[in-house]
Amino acid sequence: MEKEIQRVREEKVTKEEIARAIKQARALFAYGSENISNQGFWLGYSEMFANYEWFLTYLEKLSKVTVKDVQRVANEYFKPQSRVVGVYVPTEGQA
């Protein structure tokens, strides 16, 4: 896991990987927009951190994501000092 996080920070992801991720996100967004309840959720949710335009222009913005964008964001958020790691440890004597 550590290696993969490091890789996405240091090496550029490929254009093909970006295209695949965009396609997957486009599909998930389409499934989530099928019903009115979900559309209501997204309109309300986007107002919480931006405004409803965010929902309307999501796909357009998504299609503009570049290899550089991914590396920049990975370096901004995947810093070791921002990391929180949780580990479950079995209680002694129990299976």
Add this chain to the structure above:
Amino acid sequence: MASTNHKSALPGPNDIYREVLPNGITVLTRSNFNSPSVVISGYFDAGAILDTDEKLGLADFVTSALMRGTKQRTFDKIYNDLEAVGASLGFNSGVHRSGFHGRSLSEDLPLLLSLLSESLTQPAFPKVEIEKLRSQILTGLAIRAQDTGDMASMLFDEILFKDHPYARPEDGHPETIKRISRDDLVKFQRENYGPRGMVIVIVGAVKPEEAVRQVKRALGGWQVKGQKEAPALPEVKLLKKTVSKSHKIAGKSQSDLVIGTNGPKRKDAEFMSTLIGNSILGQFGMMGRIGDVVREKSGLAYYAASSLNAGIGPGSWEVSAGVNPKNVKKASELIISELKRFVDEGVMADELTDVQANFIGRLPLSLESNGGVANALLNIERHDLGLDYYHRYEGLVREVTREGILTSAQKFIDPDKLAIAVAGP
């Protein structure tokens, strides 16, 4: 009334397209261009009813193995192709039929249909994958053996459907799964899979004629000579007295309890009155009367509810509850006394009005998504309900009377002839 206005939004003869292909496949489609996605769903005539007792679980094993590799693609390639476009596809099996369900962007419908076609007509059943799958199935059965809910439910079916195919669990037993060879999988698929009796529903951002054209391209050429027919379903022998059985699972802190009887077939005239009656008995609000008496008022159960399982053959009408092992007797007595009250007194006028409003009001919500509409179309086709079923639905619900519920309750529930199954410590 507002209900008249939203009726035009419900699937009906005006917007469901149905076509039977020359090879016997029935295609139903309904367009929805609100979102660029599409759902495919359907079934075909190959279920556990075809399994022998010695190799019970074979039909289920076959459906689980269909996507482990085809003549064209490896297991990895199948899932990589699906994942790359954010799509999904899967198979499942039941007593009478096996089914499939998938979704994708509408531009990837050809991929879904190709994978469906390859999996159904040219599965490779790779040896390594079959053995991995066998281990997974056996692990699932080991987990089932430790689950009080699953075991109570299995025991209940054994009592209620004695000597009938419905008594058997579709996923088999460890010893039957171990007996199944790769040759058995190959033979089962070759003899039982075919286009006759197959139904494909496509709902989403695709025009009906285009959807049918794509199905024809993927599966229109599928022909199977001598496709086997399922054996006729024997009559269910009704219980002559109450039969109670229990199954011990050491170390459990909860017991699961199932009490019930035979219910109607989906096509029976009493189906709707029984369904509404069941909702009052153990579904509506906090699980109806059963939930109120057993859980809310007496605090005896972690959950308590009733369910009606009506299908091709006679189903079951059952109350299930998860209880503290020391409360099994008390909870059983309370459930049986509620069943007695239900068949003696029927339901009250306000209970009926509430549940009718609930059934009518929640229908449009269940039809919001492509998946919901696909289920509705399958329901129509499976039980021959007519393309106008959802337009008639409100009327069918409103037609149900207190007398009708009482009559059907008395027809199916005899509190002195119940199947009672308990699994716990």
